[in-house]
Amino acid sequence: MSDALGQGPGVRLEHPEDGIALLRLDRPRHLNSLTDDTVTEIGRLLDTLAADSKIRVLVITGEGRGFCAGFDLGLASDAPGSAELGETPAWMMRQEAFASLVTRLRALRQPVIAAVNGPANGAGLGLALAAEIRIAARSAVFNAAFVRVGMSSCDIGVSWLLPRCVGLSRAFEIMLTGRMVDAAEAERIGLVSATVDDGQLMPRVLETARSIVANNAFGVWMTKRGTWANAESGSLAAAIELENRTQILARTTGDLQRAAQALLSRRKKRPA
Numbered sequence: 001m002s003d004a005l006g007q008g009p010g011v012r013l014e015h016p017e018d019g020i021a022l023l024r025l026d027r028p029r030h031l032n033s034l035t036d037d038t039v040t041e042i043g044r045l046l047d048t049l050a051a052d053s054k055i056r057v058l059v060i061t062g063e064g065r066g067f068c069a070g071f072d073l074g075l076a077s078d079a080p081g082s083a084e085l086g087e088t089p090a091w092m093m094r095q096e097a098f099a100s101l102v103t104r105l106r107a108l109r110q111p112v113i114a115a116v117n118g119p120a121n122g123a124g125l126g127l128a129l130a131a132e133i134r135i136a137a138r139s140a141v142f143n144a145a146f147v148r149v150g151m152s153s154c155d156i157g158v159s160w161l162l163p164r165c166v167g168l169s170r171a172f173e174i175m176l177t178g179r180m181v182d183a184a185e186a187e188r189i190g191l192v193s194a195t196v197d198d199g200q201l202m203p204r205v206l207e208t209a210r211s212i213v214a215n216n217a218f219g220v221w222m223t224k225r226g227t228w229a230n231a232e233s234g235s236l237a238a239a240i241e242l243e244n245r246t247q248i249l250a251r252t253t254g255d256l257q258r259a260a261q262a263l264l265s266r267r268k269k270r271p272a
Contacts, residue, residue: 008041010034013048016206019056019213021049021110028064033072034123036080039097046104056217057209058108060131061115061202070122070145071098098123102130102157106228109221111212115205116140116183116192126156129165132224133208134192137201140183142191148178164231165191216255222246 010032014022023045025032049055062068079090105112105127114120114131122145128134144153144162153159153175163171166189174181187195196204212220226246230239250256 008037008044010038011041011045013045016059017210019054020059020206020209021052021055021057022059022061025060025062025068028062028066030072031066031069031119031121032062032064032124033069034098035072035075036094036097039101042101043097043104046101046108049110050108053217055110056213056220058105058110058112059115059205059209060112060127061117061205064118065139066118066124067114067116067120067140068124068127069119070124070126073149099126099156102126102161105130109217109224111220111224113205113209115201116142117198117201121145123156126158126161129158129161132227134186135201135205135208136183136186136192136195137198138183138195139198140186140192140195142174142181142186144175144178146178147175153178162191165189216250216253218253219250219255222250 010025010027012024012026014024016022023042025034025038027033027035027038049058079087079094081093082090084090085093111133112131114128114134116128116134116136118137118139118141120128120140120142122143125142125144128142144155144158146155147153158175159171162175165171166174170189181189181191183192183195186192194204226242229242233239233242
């Protein structure tokens with residue numbers, strides 16, 4: 001049974017197991033589409049997680065039959081603050097607030113797993129891509145939705161993240177057409193790491209989360225941080241320089257020494 005850690009407009013934060021937090025988008029009647037209030041609340045909950053050293057992994061999923069249908073188009077006629085700021089500045093502030101969810105997820109020490117339980121459209125695709133690991137139910141579908149409604153598919157980091165998952169040519173085709181990518185194709189092209197039956201989605205995700213929790217917290221943090229940094233590295237040499245320093249820094253936790261001592265102890269106990 002999950003313990004509630006926090007709840008606000010359209011989202012709640014749960015604690016299904018020690019070391020694991022579950023951020024559940026909670027507007028099922030609207031396929032968990034995002035409103036301004038929901039985005040603000042997600043940001044607040046991410047700040048709470050960032051300060052909680054007991055949480056080692058964050059899982060994101062949606063309530064009901066959808067992961068996240070993206071921006072709630074019912075709000076498209078106006079943006080908060082338009083009367084005071086003007087239409088364009090108000091929409092820019094809204095755009096930046098939505099996009100900040102991706103960079104805030106990336107900045108967390110905790111790895112993020114997206115449990116994609118249904119449609120992940122537009123900004124929902126962006127949220128899924130912001131996770132380090134994506135596992136999909138067979139009912140999951142993905143698309144870059146905004147090109148279908150007169151906007152650009154270059155939204156909340158998708159134009160940077162998607163090509164790194166599936167390659168530039170496939171990313172262009174998905175983003176330019178706005179077509180749906182089903183779960184089987186998503187796994188085949190590398191958009192998700194695994195596809196499972198709908199009823200097995202959360203058990204599989206929690207199994208993966210437990211495997212991460214079992215590792216050294218600092219090593220996990222440095223693996224997340226270093227891999228993201230080297231995704232932007234200009235050369236192999238620069239990537240190795242970062243890796244070298246990270247490894248020496250991680251050694252100061254003492255876990256390597258303890259693991260080596262445990263290995264030596266087991267070897268000594270083996271019969272000759």
